[in-house]
Amino acid sequence: MTPDTFSVELFTQNWTAVALSAVVAAMAIGGMFAASRMLSARRHSEEKLTTYECGIPPSPYTWSNINVRFYIFAILFLIFDVEAVFLFPWAVIFMQEKINEANTLPFYAMMMFLGVLAFAIIYAWKKGVLEWQK
Amino acid sequence: MAWFIFISLAVLTIAGALGVVVARNVVHAALALLVSLIAVAGIYLVLFAEFLALVQVLIYGGAIIIVLMFAIMLTRNTDYPKISDNKQWPLAALAALAFLGVLAPSFIINRVEGTKSHNASFEGIGESLFTTWAVPFEIASLVLLVALIGAIIIARSDEEEN
Numbered sequence: 001m002t003p004d005t006f007s008v009e010l011f012t013q014n015w016t017a018v019a020l021s022a023v024v025a026a027m028a029i030g031g032m033f034a035a036s037r038m039l040s041a042r043r044h045s046e047e048k049l050t051t052y053e054c055g056i057p058p059s060p061y062t063w064s065n066i067n068v069r070f071y072i073f074a075i076l077f078l079i080f081d082v083e084a085v086f087l088f089p090w091a092v093i094f095m096q097e098k099i100n101e102a103n104t105l106p107f108y109a110m111m112m113f114l115g116v117l118a119f120a121i122i123y124a125w126k127k128g129v130l131e132w133q134k
Numbered sequence: 135m136a137w138f139i140f141i142s143l144a145v146l147t148i149a150g151a152l153g154v155v156v157a158r159n160v161v162h163a164a165l166a167l168l169v170s171l172i173a174v175a176g177i178y179l180v181l182f183a184e185f186l187a188l189v190q191v192l193i194y195g196g197a198i199i200i201v202l203m204f205a206i207m208l209t210r211n212t213d214y215p216k217i218s219d220n221k222q223w224p225l226a227a228l229a230a231l232a233f234l235g236v237l238a239p240s241f242i243i244n245r246v247e248g249t250k251s252h253n254a255s256f257e258g259i260g261e262s263l264f265t266t267w268a269v270p271f272e273i274a275s276l277v278l279l280v281a282l283i284g285a286i287i288i289a290r291s292d293e294e295e296n
Binding site for chain 1: 179182185188189192193196197200201204205256257259260261263264265268271272274275276278279281282283285289
């Protein structure tokens, strides 16, 4: 689908299918929740809302901090997510020959990009970021 | 039909944005932001910008919201479940109104008419990104590398202090 041959009908058709599957998924999940809400017996009591129903009474607040170590994984995910975005337009064209004379350029451009980011993951590995230190 | 979809997506976007402002629980505010961002991705689709919609869902809906959630869960837990009004709200309201005051007249004065939606296809983006703009694209990988190494160094130095 190049810009010249772009068809609104085809685009609408494709994305209507996506929208329909999203609606069906939402209805399935909503149906499950509604069914469990309608079918389940509900007898509320104070104990049922506590973390443990027996044993030591929990401290008044259930919201605890997570380890700061997880944040580096979030940053790692963010960076490789940005990398993944570039893979999408690349995946459509890297096999095409009409791009330019040296039709291998898009392929090697992405390989260089991935190589630089592979260096990033090797650096993180060597620094021991990926290991859980006690 | 497109008009109807656009209106419902716009309503969803504004509802999510209002949810961010109104929610007293910070986590609920982050989830409302997610609704708003996904609805913006839908608006991009109405404009035939598939790639932009993909970026919006992957980067904003996925990564940014996750980083935001991590940041919320890492902060001190006594402060945030119930946030009250910030002292800076009059200033923020003033800034928002001033921004609206610039946007609305410029939209009315410079009314754009008779434009057609153009599809920025994956192929077109790929062709220009990997041939014409190949060098900036490679530099982007270096920028990502620097960001990652910087994040690792900051995280490490924090641990050594503890």
